[in-house]
Amino acid sequence: MxxxxxxxxxxxxxxxxxxxxxxxxxxxxxxxxxxxxxxxxxxxxxxxxxxxxxxxxxxxxxxxxxxxxxxxxxxxxxxxxxxxxxxxxxxxxxxxxxxxxxxTLDEKIKYCFDVYDLNSDGYISREEMFHMLMNSLIRQPIEEDPDEGVKDLVEITLKMMDHDHDGRLSFADFAKAVKEENLLLEAFGTCLPDDKSILEFEQRIFQD
The missing domain is CATH 1.10.238.10 (EF-hand)
Structure with a gap:
Protein backbone atom coordinates (compact mmCIF):
# COMPACT_ATOMS: atom_id res chain seq x y z
CA MET A 1 0.00 0.00 0.00
CA THR A 104 -26.12 -1.10 22.31
CA LEU A 105 -29.61 -2.54 22.78
CA ASP A 106 -31.14 0.78 21.63
CA GLU A 107 -28.97 0.80 18.50
CA LYS A 108 -29.84 -2.82 17.73
CA ILE A 109 -33.56 -2.13 18.21
CA LYS A 110 -33.41 0.65 15.61
CA TYR A 111 -31.31 -1.51 13.28
CA CYS A 112 -33.61 -4.56 13.52
CA PHE A 113 -36.70 -2.41 13.00
CA ASP A 114 -35.12 -0.97 9.83
CA VAL A 115 -34.36 -4.50 8.60
CA TYR A 116 -37.91 -5.70 9.23
CA ASP A 117 -39.61 -2.60 7.77
CA LEU A 118 -39.33 -4.04 4.27
CA ASN A 119 -40.91 -1.10 2.41
CA SER A 120 -39.38 1.59 4.68
CA ASP A 121 -42.74 3.18 5.52
CA GLY A 122 -42.05 3.34 9.27
CA TYR A 123 -44.21 0.33 10.18
CA ILE A 124 -43.91 -3.46 10.20
CA SER A 125 -47.20 -4.57 8.65
CA ARG A 126 -49.05 -7.89 8.89
CA GLU A 127 -47.95 -8.66 5.33
CA GLU A 128 -44.29 -7.98 6.11
CA MET A 129 -44.47 -10.16 9.24
CA PHE A 130 -46.11 -12.93 7.22
CA HIS A 131 -43.39 -12.92 4.53
CA MET A 132 -40.54 -12.85 7.07
CA LEU A 133 -41.97 -15.53 9.34
CA MET A 134 -42.90 -17.73 6.39
CA ASN A 135 -39.28 -17.53 5.21
CA SER A 136 -37.80 -18.28 8.61
CA LEU A 137 -40.01 -21.23 9.58
CA ILE A 138 -39.27 -24.78 8.43
CA ARG A 139 -42.30 -26.05 6.54
CA GLN A 140 -43.59 -29.43 7.58
CA PRO A 141 -44.83 -31.51 4.62
CA ILE A 142 -47.62 -33.06 6.69
CA GLU A 143 -49.28 -29.71 7.28
CA GLU A 144 -52.32 -29.20 5.08
CA ASP A 145 -51.97 -25.42 4.99
CA PRO A 146 -48.71 -24.14 6.49
CA ASP A 147 -49.74 -20.55 5.68
CA GLU A 148 -52.45 -20.79 8.33
CA GLY A 149 -49.83 -21.55 10.97
CA VAL A 150 -47.84 -18.49 9.91
CA LYS A 151 -50.99 -16.31 10.01
CA ASP A 152 -51.68 -17.55 13.54
CA LEU A 153 -48.11 -16.70 14.53
CA VAL A 154 -48.50 -13.18 13.09
CA GLU A 155 -51.64 -12.63 15.18
CA ILE A 156 -49.92 -13.93 18.33
CA THR A 157 -46.96 -11.63 17.67
CA LEU A 158 -49.21 -8.63 17.09
CA LYS A 159 -51.09 -9.33 20.31
CA MET A 160 -47.76 -9.37 22.14
CA MET A 161 -46.10 -6.36 20.49
CA ASP A 162 -48.79 -4.05 19.06
CA HIS A 163 -49.22 -1.76 22.06
CA ASP A 164 -51.43 0.83 20.34
CA HIS A 165 -53.62 -1.89 18.75
CA ASP A 166 -53.59 -0.48 15.21
CA GLY A 167 -52.79 -3.80 13.52
CA ARG A 168 -49.16 -2.97 12.70
CA LEU A 169 -45.94 -2.31 14.58
CA SER A 170 -44.57 1.21 14.84
CA PHE A 171 -41.03 1.77 16.03
CA ALA A 172 -42.42 2.72 19.46
CA ASP A 173 -44.35 -0.59 19.61
CA PHE A 174 -41.29 -2.59 18.62
CA ALA A 175 -38.91 -0.80 21.01
CA LYS A 176 -41.30 -1.15 23.97
CA ALA A 177 -41.83 -4.87 23.32
CA VAL A 178 -38.11 -5.61 22.97
CA LYS A 179 -37.22 -3.68 26.12
CA GLU A 180 -39.82 -5.72 28.02
CA GLU A 181 -38.53 -8.98 26.49
CA ASN A 182 -35.11 -8.86 24.82
CA LEU A 183 -35.69 -12.16 22.99
CA LEU A 184 -38.14 -10.30 20.71
CA LEU A 185 -35.27 -8.32 19.18
CA GLU A 186 -35.01 -10.82 16.30
CA ALA A 187 -38.67 -11.82 16.34
CA PHE A 188 -38.96 -11.88 12.54
CA GLY A 189 -35.71 -13.60 11.62
CA THR A 190 -31.97 -13.59 12.22
CA CYS A 191 -30.43 -10.28 11.18
CA LEU A 192 -27.60 -9.98 13.73
CA PRO A 193 -24.47 -12.15 13.91
CA ASP A 194 -24.03 -14.63 16.75
CA ASP A 195 -21.23 -14.21 19.30
CA LYS A 196 -19.04 -16.86 17.64
CA SER A 197 -19.23 -15.14 14.22
CA ILE A 198 -18.44 -11.76 15.79
CA LEU A 199 -15.42 -13.15 17.64
CA GLU A 200 -14.05 -14.90 14.55
CA PHE A 201 -14.56 -11.81 12.37
CA GLU A 202 -12.93 -9.43 14.85
CA GLN A 203 -9.98 -11.76 15.52
CA ARG A 204 -9.37 -12.09 11.78
CA ILE A 205 -9.79 -8.41 10.86
CA PHE A 206 -8.29 -6.73 13.95
CA GLN A 207 -5.40 -9.17 14.49
CA ASP A 208 -2.86 -6.57 13.35
Missing amino acids: SAMNKKKIQNLAEEIIKRVKRFNKAEAECLIRLFNELMGDQPVTGRVIHGLDRGMFRNILHKTFGMTDDLQMDGVFHAFDKDNDNFVSVKEWVEGLSVFLRG
Whole structure:
Protein backbone atom coordinates (compact mmCIF):
# COMPACT_ATOMS: atom_id res chain seq x y z
CA MET A 1 0.00 0.00 0.00
CA SER A 2 1.43 3.39 -0.94
CA ALA A 3 2.06 6.11 1.64
CA MET A 4 -0.65 8.21 0.00
CA ASN A 5 -3.24 5.45 0.32
CA LYS A 6 -2.16 4.79 3.89
CA LYS A 7 -2.53 8.49 4.75
CA LYS A 8 -5.94 8.62 3.06
CA ILE A 9 -7.11 5.64 5.10
CA GLN A 10 -5.85 7.24 8.33
CA ASN A 11 -7.64 10.52 7.55
CA LEU A 12 -10.86 8.70 6.67
CA ALA A 13 -10.67 6.65 9.88
CA GLU A 14 -10.24 9.81 11.94
CA GLU A 15 -13.28 11.35 10.27
CA ILE A 16 -15.44 8.25 10.76
CA ILE A 17 -14.65 7.66 14.44
CA LYS A 18 -15.92 11.13 15.29
CA ARG A 19 -19.39 9.70 14.61
CA VAL A 20 -18.77 6.01 15.31
CA LYS A 21 -17.94 5.43 18.97
CA ARG A 22 -17.71 1.61 18.92
CA PHE A 23 -14.37 1.37 17.07
CA ASN A 24 -11.02 2.98 17.79
CA LYS A 25 -8.93 4.50 14.99
CA ALA A 26 -6.85 1.36 14.37
CA GLU A 27 -9.99 -0.79 14.11
CA ALA A 28 -11.64 1.70 11.74
CA GLU A 29 -8.52 1.58 9.55
CA CYS A 30 -8.73 -2.25 9.45
CA LEU A 31 -12.37 -2.08 8.35
CA ILE A 32 -11.57 0.51 5.66
CA ARG A 33 -8.75 -1.71 4.33
CA LEU A 34 -11.13 -4.69 4.29
CA PHE A 35 -13.68 -2.59 2.39
CA ASN A 36 -11.02 -1.68 -0.18
CA GLU A 37 -10.10 -5.35 -0.59
CA LEU A 38 -13.75 -6.28 -1.10
CA MET A 39 -14.11 -3.53 -3.68
CA GLY A 40 -11.13 -4.95 -5.56
CA ASP A 41 -9.08 -1.80 -5.08
CA GLN A 42 -10.85 0.08 -7.90
CA PRO A 43 -9.25 3.31 -9.16
CA VAL A 44 -10.57 6.55 -7.73
CA THR A 45 -12.43 8.23 -10.60
CA GLY A 46 -15.71 10.06 -10.81
CA ARG A 47 -17.21 7.25 -12.91
CA VAL A 48 -16.59 4.43 -10.46
CA ILE A 49 -19.30 3.58 -7.94
CA HIS A 50 -17.54 3.46 -4.59
CA GLY A 51 -19.61 1.00 -2.67
CA LEU A 52 -20.59 -2.61 -2.18
CA ASP A 53 -23.60 -3.57 -4.28
CA ARG A 54 -26.35 -5.86 -3.03
CA GLY A 55 -24.73 -9.03 -4.41
CA MET A 56 -21.29 -8.33 -2.93
CA PHE A 57 -22.81 -7.38 0.41
CA ARG A 58 -25.04 -10.46 0.60
CA ASN A 59 -22.02 -12.62 -0.21
CA ILE A 60 -20.24 -11.17 2.86
CA LEU A 61 -23.27 -11.79 5.09
CA HIS A 62 -23.52 -15.36 3.86
CA LYS A 63 -19.84 -16.35 3.90
CA THR A 64 -18.74 -14.43 7.00
CA PHE A 65 -21.82 -14.44 9.22
CA GLY A 66 -23.68 -17.52 8.01
CA MET A 67 -26.86 -15.73 6.94
CA THR A 68 -29.00 -17.61 4.42
CA ASP A 69 -32.41 -15.89 4.30
CA ASP A 70 -32.70 -13.70 1.17
CA LEU A 71 -35.33 -11.42 2.69
CA GLN A 72 -33.28 -10.81 5.83
CA MET A 73 -30.08 -10.19 3.86
CA ASP A 74 -31.89 -7.64 1.70
CA GLY A 75 -33.18 -5.98 4.87
CA VAL A 76 -29.67 -5.83 6.36
CA PHE A 77 -28.40 -4.29 3.11
CA HIS A 78 -31.06 -1.57 3.30
CA ALA A 79 -30.32 -0.93 6.98
CA PHE A 80 -26.64 -0.32 6.11
CA ASP A 81 -27.47 1.69 2.96
CA LYS A 82 -28.62 4.85 4.74
CA ASP A 83 -28.74 7.07 1.65
CA ASN A 84 -30.70 4.48 -0.38
CA ASP A 85 -28.39 4.63 -3.40
CA ASN A 86 -28.21 0.81 -3.61
CA PHE A 87 -24.56 0.77 -2.57
CA VAL A 88 -22.94 0.52 0.87
CA SER A 89 -20.25 3.20 0.97
CA VAL A 90 -17.14 2.90 3.13
CA LYS A 91 -18.67 5.20 5.77
CA GLU A 92 -21.95 3.23 5.76
CA TRP A 93 -19.87 0.04 6.02
CA VAL A 94 -18.02 1.11 9.19
CA GLU A 95 -21.07 2.78 10.75
CA GLY A 96 -23.24 -0.25 10.00
CA LEU A 97 -20.70 -2.70 11.41
CA SER A 98 -20.43 -0.65 14.62
CA VAL A 99 -24.07 -1.52 15.37
CA PHE A 100 -23.98 -4.97 13.74
CA LEU A 101 -21.00 -6.09 15.83
CA ARG A 102 -21.02 -3.92 18.97
CA GLY A 103 -24.26 -1.96 19.12
CA THR A 104 -26.12 -1.10 22.31
CA LEU A 105 -29.61 -2.54 22.78
CA ASP A 106 -31.14 0.78 21.63
CA GLU A 107 -28.97 0.80 18.50
CA LYS A 108 -29.84 -2.82 17.73
CA ILE A 109 -33.56 -2.13 18.21
CA LYS A 110 -33.41 0.65 15.61
CA TYR A 111 -31.31 -1.51 13.28
CA CYS A 112 -33.61 -4.56 13.52
CA PHE A 113 -36.70 -2.41 13.00
CA ASP A 114 -35.12 -0.97 9.83
CA VAL A 115 -34.36 -4.50 8.60
CA TYR A 116 -37.91 -5.70 9.23
CA ASP A 117 -39.61 -2.60 7.77
CA LEU A 118 -39.33 -4.04 4.27
CA ASN A 119 -40.91 -1.10 2.41
CA SER A 120 -39.38 1.59 4.68
CA ASP A 121 -42.74 3.18 5.52
CA GLY A 122 -42.05 3.34 9.27
CA TYR A 123 -44.21 0.33 10.18
CA ILE A 124 -43.91 -3.46 10.20
CA SER A 125 -47.20 -4.57 8.65
CA ARG A 126 -49.05 -7.89 8.89
CA GLU A 127 -47.95 -8.66 5.33
CA GLU A 128 -44.29 -7.98 6.11
CA MET A 129 -44.47 -10.16 9.24
CA PHE A 130 -46.11 -12.93 7.22
CA HIS A 131 -43.39 -12.92 4.53
CA MET A 132 -40.54 -12.85 7.07
CA LEU A 133 -41.97 -15.53 9.34
CA MET A 134 -42.90 -17.73 6.39
CA ASN A 135 -39.28 -17.53 5.21
CA SER A 136 -37.80 -18.28 8.61
CA LEU A 137 -40.01 -21.23 9.58
CA ILE A 138 -39.27 -24.78 8.43
CA ARG A 139 -42.30 -26.05 6.54
CA GLN A 140 -43.59 -29.43 7.58
CA PRO A 141 -44.83 -31.51 4.62
CA ILE A 142 -47.62 -33.06 6.69
CA GLU A 143 -49.28 -29.71 7.28
CA GLU A 144 -52.32 -29.20 5.08
CA ASP A 145 -51.97 -25.42 4.99
CA PRO A 146 -48.71 -24.14 6.49
CA ASP A 147 -49.74 -20.55 5.68
CA GLU A 148 -52.45 -20.79 8.33
CA GLY A 149 -49.83 -21.55 10.97
CA VAL A 150 -47.84 -18.49 9.91
CA LYS A 151 -50.99 -16.31 10.01
CA ASP A 152 -51.68 -17.55 13.54
CA LEU A 153 -48.11 -16.70 14.53
CA VAL A 154 -48.50 -13.18 13.09
CA GLU A 155 -51.64 -12.63 15.18
CA ILE A 156 -49.92 -13.93 18.33
CA THR A 157 -46.96 -11.63 17.67
CA LEU A 158 -49.21 -8.63 17.09
CA LYS A 159 -51.09 -9.33 20.31
CA MET A 160 -47.76 -9.37 22.14
CA MET A 161 -46.10 -6.36 20.49
CA ASP A 162 -48.79 -4.05 19.06
CA HIS A 163 -49.22 -1.76 22.06
CA ASP A 164 -51.43 0.83 20.34
CA HIS A 165 -53.62 -1.89 18.75
CA ASP A 166 -53.59 -0.48 15.21
CA GLY A 167 -52.79 -3.80 13.52
CA ARG A 168 -49.16 -2.97 12.70
CA LEU A 169 -45.94 -2.31 14.58
CA SER A 170 -44.57 1.21 14.84
CA PHE A 171 -41.03 1.77 16.03
CA ALA A 172 -42.42 2.72 19.46
CA ASP A 173 -44.35 -0.59 19.61
CA PHE A 174 -41.29 -2.59 18.62
CA ALA A 175 -38.91 -0.80 21.01
CA LYS A 176 -41.30 -1.15 23.97
CA ALA A 177 -41.83 -4.87 23.32
CA VAL A 178 -38.11 -5.61 22.97
CA LYS A 179 -37.22 -3.68 26.12
CA GLU A 180 -39.82 -5.72 28.02
CA GLU A 181 -38.53 -8.98 26.49
CA ASN A 182 -35.11 -8.86 24.82
CA LEU A 183 -35.69 -12.16 22.99
CA LEU A 184 -38.14 -10.30 20.71
CA LEU A 185 -35.27 -8.32 19.18
CA GLU A 186 -35.01 -10.82 16.30
CA ALA A 187 -38.67 -11.82 16.34
CA PHE A 188 -38.96 -11.88 12.54
CA GLY A 189 -35.71 -13.60 11.62
CA THR A 190 -31.97 -13.59 12.22
CA CYS A 191 -30.43 -10.28 11.18
CA LEU A 192 -27.60 -9.98 13.73
CA PRO A 193 -24.47 -12.15 13.91
CA ASP A 194 -24.03 -14.63 16.75
CA ASP A 195 -21.23 -14.21 19.30
CA LYS A 196 -19.04 -16.86 17.64
CA SER A 197 -19.23 -15.14 14.22
CA ILE A 198 -18.44 -11.76 15.79
CA LEU A 199 -15.42 -13.15 17.64
CA GLU A 200 -14.05 -14.90 14.55
CA PHE A 201 -14.56 -11.81 12.37
CA GLU A 202 -12.93 -9.43 14.85
CA GLN A 203 -9.98 -11.76 15.52
CA ARG A 204 -9.37 -12.09 11.78
CA ILE A 205 -9.79 -8.41 10.86
CA PHE A 206 -8.29 -6.73 13.95
CA GLN A 207 -5.40 -9.17 14.49
CA ASP A 208 -2.86 -6.57 13.35
